[in-house]
Amino acid sequence: MSVRSVIAVLGVLAVVGLLVFGLASKGSSGVEVGDMAPSSAMPRLEGGGDGSLASYRGKWVLVNFWASWCPPCRAEAPALEEFQRRRRGPGFTVLGIDSRDLSGDGRAFVRRYGLSYPQLRDANGDASHDYGTTGLPESYLVDPRGVVRLHAVGPVDEEYLRDEVESLLPKEKS
């Protein structure tokens, strides 16, 4: 094969490779039930430092993507906080991820609704992209091994938390 042919083949392969890469990176299908939950590190919304889902390995975690500018997120916040107060402990926590939001607005939201669960900040939306969220809010129940067990698109309410989430969690000690 001549040098010219090799160059031509390499050129075609490069173009095809770029097209495939472009399609693959655009067509992220997102996390589904049964998949491992992404756990990249993000800054904490308050208090400084980084945190990630991996820090909660061994616990059930309800990962909740939200933003202060999202009206349905405001609607679900009280139910999430009430659930956290009732179920928090060594085996469970809600983990909020404030996505593409101004940090000041996010902190004001946390204070306004008295949210006591940990909050991370997904400033540029990378974590939302990794999970494949299609909007806000979205929630994922992740088991102690890091596997997604439930996925809720849209706001969760008391009924969903009681019937769907709580039914998967270990029973509370009475």
Added chain:
Amino acid sequence: MRARLGLLAALTLALLAPSASAAGQASLTELEKEVMCPVCGTLLQLAESPQAQRERVFIERQIDAGKSEAEIKDALVAEYGNEVLALPPDSGFSLSAYVVPIVALLIAAVALALGVLRWRRAGGGPSDGDTAAPPLGPSEQDSERLDADLARYDL
């Protein structure tokens, strides 16, 4: 003479004044053309989402605080990451966004020029020596055939 010089100075100041204020004072209208609405994936100028409204409020507060355009962009990057900038920064890996198209264009131009030269050398086009115009009329052979045909049908 002094009056003319004064008038000239006043005109010069009047012409320079808007550009000076534009350079020093950031404006929401200008910044909206240069930053993105991260949720919408469009220029902030075109976005009407709740997130875009909050971004505008943030920019207006920065302007009220006397921040320059560059400082406001830095503050937006701190909030939303580099993706908030409509144009990538001209440093680090992002510089490739500016350099690669220029290099690609140069390579394409050189390749095209080399290709044309090679094609001309191979006789694909008129060479410098082939400047004579092609014959306008029919060839001698065609003329003879034409005459013969006309003679055959001559009544």
